[in-house]
Amino acid sequence: MYKLLRNENMKLYSKFGTWLMMAILLLVVGLVGLISKYDAPPPDVSQWRSHIEQNIQAIQNSLQNERNPQIARQLEDQLKINEYALSHGFVPIDYTAWSYTKEAISMIPLISLFVIVVAGGIVANEFSWGTIKSLLVKPHSRSKILLAKYMSVLQYALVLLILLFAATFACKGLLFDFSYWDTPYLSVDAQGHVQEGNVILHLFATYLLHSVELLFVATIAFMISTIFRNPSLAIGSSILLLVLGGLATNLLAVKYDWIKYSLFANTSLTMYQDGTPLIEGMTLPFSLIVLGSYFAVFMVITWTVFTKRDIVR
Amino acid sequence: MKSEPVVQLRNVTKKIGLKTIIHPISLDIHKGKVFGLLGPNGAGKTTIIRMIVGLASITQGQITIHGANVKYEFEKAIQHVGAIVENPQMYTYLSGYRNLIHTANMLPHVDRKRIKEVIALVGLEKSIHQKVKTYSLGMKQRLGIAQALLHRPSVLILDEPTNGLDPAGIRELRDHLRKLAEVEGTAVIVSSHLLSEMELMCDEFAIIQDGKLIGVKSLEEMMHHDSSDVTIALQVDDPEEAYEALTTAPLDISCTLKDQTLTVKLANDQIPRVVFTLAQGDINIYEVKRVTQTLEDKFLEMTGVR
Ligand SMILES: Nc1ncnc2c1ncn2[C@@H]1O[C@H](COP(=O)(O)OP(=O)(O)OP(=O)(O)O)[C@@H](O)[C@H]1O
Numbered sequence: 001m002y003k004l005l006r007n008e009n010m011k012l013y014s015k016f017g018t019w020l021m022m023a024i025l026l027l028v029v030g031l032v033g034l035i036s037k038y039d040a041p042p043p044d045v046s047q048w049r050s051h052i053e054q055n056i057q058a059i060q061n062s063l064q065n066e067r068n069p070q071i072a073r074q075l076e077d078q079l080k081i082n083e084y085a086l087s088h089g090f091v092p093i094d095y096t097a098w099s100y101t102k103e104a105i106s107m108i109p110l111i112s113l114f115v116i117v118v119a120g121g122i123v124a125n126e127f128s129w130g131t132i133k134s135l136l137v138k139p140h141s142r143s144k145i146l147l148a149k150y151m152s153v154l155q156y157a158l159v160l161l162i163l164l165f166a167a168t169f170a171c172k173g174l175l176f177d178f179s180y181w182d183t184p185y186l187s188v189d190a191q192g193h194v195q196e197g198n199v200i201l202h203l204f205a206t207y208l209l210h211s212v213e214l215l216f217v218a219t220i221a222f223m224i225s226t227i228f229r230n231p232s233l234a235i236g237s238s239i240l241l242l243v244l245g246g247l248a249t250n251l252l253a254v255k256y257d258w259i260k261y262s263l264f265a266n267t268s269l270t271m272y273q274d275g276t277p278l279i280e281g282m283t284l285p286f287s288l289i290v291l292g293s294y295f296a297v298f299m300v301i302t303w304t305v306f307t308k309r310d311i312v313r
Numbered sequence: 314m315k316s317e318p319v320v321q322l323r324n325v326t327k328k329i330g331l332k333t334i335i336h337p338i339s340l341d342i343h344k345g346k347v348f349g350l351l352g353p354n355g356a357g358k359t360t361i362i363r364m365i366v367g368l369a370s371i372t373q374g375q376i377t378i379h380g381a382n383v384k385y386e387f388e389k390a391i392q393h394v395g396a397i398v399e400n401p402q403m404y405t406y407l408s409g410y411r412n413l414i415h416t417a418n419m420l421p422h423v424d425r426k427r428i429k430e431v432i433a434l435v436g437l438e439k440s441i442h443q444k445v446k447t448y449s450l451g452m453k454q455r456l457g458i459a460q461a462l463l464h465r466p467s468v469l470i471l472d473e474p475t476n477g478l479d480p481a482g483i484r485e486l487r488d489h490l491r492k493l494a495e496v497e498g499t500a501v502i503v504s505s506h507l508l509s510e511m512e513l514m515c516d517e518f519a520i521i522q523d524g525k526l527i528g529v530k531s532l533e534e535m536m537h538h539d540s541s542d543v544t545i546a547l548q549v550d551d552p553e554e555a556y557e558a559l560t561t562a563p564l565d566i567s568c569t570l571k572d573q574t575l576t577v578k579l580a581n582d583q584i585p586r587v588v589f590t591l592a593q594g595d596i597n598i599y600e601v602k603r604v605t606q607t608l609e610d611k612f613l614e615m616t617g618v619r
């Protein structure tokens with residue numbers, strides 16, 4: 001299995017396009033970083049204490065006339081974190097080089113796009129090149145060969161996420177400075193105590209949480225690639241889904257309740273963190289079940305088609 | 314005495330939709346033999362090979378390789394097989410060497426030394442580190458053969474292996490396949506519609522037409538199945554007179570005269586009497602040549618093209 005994966009990676013990373021996409025990602029990170037340096041400079045780090053004090057004041061004001069208990073709870077937590085940061089002298093993430101990394105979560109759809117290109121080609125290309133024949137007349141089951149391909153796609157997605165993560169940090173650090181990079185991430189646990197966490201782990205976990213949509217569009221591209229054996233079709237339709245899926249879901253969610261069973265209504269798991277589910281009554285377990293079901297169906301279709309069908313010209 | 318066949322097809326049938334592409338076929342392919350699948354375009358040779366190597370499902374019947382059923386024990390069955398189905402296809406953006414590494418990674422017990430060995434075997438040392446994009450068809454074919462031989466398979470399956478090879482390459486391949494079969498005991502299956510080269514390469518043939526097995530013959534059987542009857546061509550100074558003499562003589566022969574060439578079909582032991590008859594008739598004989606019927610003639614005769 002390891003050798004199969006190594007083969008897939010050898011094929012993937014020997015292609016110009018694979019590196020081009022990484023280069024484009026770096027370029028975008030660099031450009032956006034440069035533009036924001038002049039366009040929207042970050043808050044002055046020497047002023048962070050007074051900013052936090054102002055923020056505490058503001059939160060206290062809004063707490064007084066907040067009736068929604070959930071929001072009130074969130075505000076209280078924020079208050080605790082601010083006070084903890086002040087008393088321990090922890091500079092908030094927004095004043096460090098990590099701020100760009102945090103903002104760059106909005107660039108994950110770009111990664112989705114690149115991963116679609118890889119996922120849509122990885123099976124279909126073998127068919128269009130004719131190499132699928134030599135690939136399958138080897139002492140490995142078809143499922144294992146397909147799994148190696150799928151893993152290679154996920155690995156590439158991970159590589160791009162890490163690249164975005166590291167590049168944004170480096171970019172911000174180089175354009176400004178790296179000071180306070182080891183500031184802890186503060187959160188409030190269920191008992192109401194403030195916890196110190198590792199900022200790198202926390203941010204990367206956030207990246208992964210925002211990559212649910214990426215995982216699904218990649219899986220769909222992979223599935224279409226396997227079923228129709230046509231890279232352009234797989235890539236094209238998946239990109240369409242990436243662009244329109246979330247949009248259409250949000251539009252329909254206003255009118256129809258059943259939309260909560262659709263895939264894209266459930267991919268933004270962070271809506272539960274923010275306490276604003278797309279449709280009232282949706283919960284995290286509900287979304288996980290819906291996502292799990294979609295995932296299982298996609299997997300079953302992809303693997304069944306690949307293992308059962310004849311290889312024809 | 315024959316050994317247990319290495320590859321066995323039993324009533325193998327292929328249907329696509331309602332169309333039967335392969336009608337029940339049973340074949341035995343033995344160790345150390347080069348077995349030819351012979352048939353005109355569209356006969357079903359590639360389809361049979363696809364089924365043997367598991368690329369196409371078997372509608373009915375079964376195929377075993379070293380006793381392992383291709384359908385149920387695929388990995389066990391296929392580990393003995395090296396195959397090229399139709400044109401060899403490579404990753405053209407990788408070098409020839411990387412393509413071999415790719416294949417080696419999927420096979421058991423192939424080390425760098427073996428890779429070097431097969432490169433030398435197919436004579437690609439000079440261009441092995443170039444991208445396959447830059448290869449000629451023949452070079453790709455050689456690389457494909459190198460890939461198929463990498464794990465010293467005991468069954469080698471090549472679909473139209475001579476496609477794109479130059480005469481020297483064809484000769485090399487032929488010698489190599491013969492050597493593999495004779496020295497290493499490899500069972501070789503090749504398909505082709507080019508009979509002239511199959512004739513020199515194969516020990517046994519299955520003749521396929523329209524998805525049906527017309528017959529399995531060994532090379533000798535093919536060539537000499539009625540060796541008592543031979544055809545001779547005579548070159549004489551006066552063909553008309555010779556024709557006269559032979560047809561009037563009390564001999565059990567059939568003569569034809571065409572373009573000043575006298576062709577006689579007769580039993581082998583009649584040849585001296587024909588010569589004697591002509592000599593008696595004072596006809597000068599310059600040449601008596603036995604006309605061998607080529608495999609091609611036989612083949613076309615059998616498949617009813619002629
Ligand atoms: N997927 C398919 N659907 C329908 N018919 C098919 C399919 N694959 C093959 N055939 C038919 O099966 C027959 C045999 O095809 P096959 O490729 O096995 O022939 P072949 O003997 O290898 O010919 P060639 O010498 O041209 O390579 C052909 O008539 C072809 O049209």
Ligand SMILES: [Mg+2]
Nearest residue numbers: 358359360472
């Ligand atoms: Mg063919």
